[in-house]
Amino acid sequence: MEAVALRNLSKVYGKEATRAVNDVSFTVNKGELFGLIGPDGAGKTSIFRMLTTVLLPDGGSATVDGLDIVKDYKQIRSRVGYMPGKFSLYPDLTIEENLNFFATVFNTTVEENYALIKDIYVQIEPFKTRRAGKLSGGMKQKLALCCALIHKPSVLFLDEPTTGVDPVSRKEFWDMLKRLKEQAITIVVSTPYMDEATLCDRIALIQNGNILSIDTPANVVASYPEKLFALKAGNMYALLQAMEHYEHTLNSYAFGEYMHASFRTDVSEVDVKNYLQQQGLQGVEMKTTVPTIEDCFIKLLKD
DSSP: OEEEEEEEEEEEETTTTEEEEEEEEEEEETTOEEEEEOOTTSSHHHHHHHHTTSSOOSEEEEEETTEETTTTHHHHHHHEEEEOSSOOSOTTSBHHHHHHHHHHHTTOOTTTTHHHHHHHHTTTGGGTTSBGGGSOHHHHHHHHHHHHHTTOOSEEEEESTTTTOOHHHHHHHHHHHHHHHTTTOEEEEEESOGGGGGGSSEEEEEETTEEEEEEOHHHHHHTOOSOOEEEEOSOHHHHHHHHHTOTTEEEEEEETTEEEEEESSOOOHHHHHHHHHHTTOOSOEEEEOOOOHHHHHHHHHHO
16 A cells, blocks of 8 residues: 555746756555655755645645645644654754644644653653754754654654664664554664665665665665775775776776776786786775665666
8 A cells, every 4th residue: 555656746846947856756554664765966856845745746746645745735744754864853942832832733632642752752851841953963853853742643744864873873763763663663764874774665766856776775785787896095086986987897986095996807806916016006805795775776877
């Protein structure tokens, strides 16, 4: 059963008609944790704003809970929870006041749906009289999630919820999402962090308003077609330059403390090291490595 369905959805901005979202189509199943993965400017926020009826599409159509995002916008707004990328609660209100305000907006009470937010709220309840604008990034995140959930939505949209948050808070947040999923809430989350993609049931990789791939994280990684190598040397800049000009190199790029490379032909480790020694590189390390979501994303961009 589909909770969200996009059919050739498009959004155009400005006089130059920049296509921020270009004929995007995908579905999200009920109860699924679906990730929209891509860098800043990829079109993620525009998609979320259309699905939550904040923006009108310029082409195509979409439904949320079987309701049309244009015709049925009032019903959709009462059924979805939306946590935008930028903190948008009232900074001069306290934690408690913000939560009560959003409960009132949706004609409910904190007590009525407290069971849904209990595990999250208990972490910030000791600070309930503190103004929202004075909270840390992790606490703001938890409060925003509580406010998005207070009316017990059937679909929850989270737009880059962990951007700018410390690693511990990021992990806590994804643990919270796992628990929410167990309560049959459909969750659609966007993130620029490729490592978070593996925490989703399915993902859509997006760049420049175009969907590059849609599948489970495991299947996306399994589809990587070439053998991938990790290389390291004393002079990493020289290594990158040398590999870029190696006649057998298909793809090469920096990847953390290593660089990753794949080849057009079945070259041996000895062949590559001999070439690099001829280029004056010393202490070269080379090993096969398992592709990540980020490797797959880079591969799709280059294809």
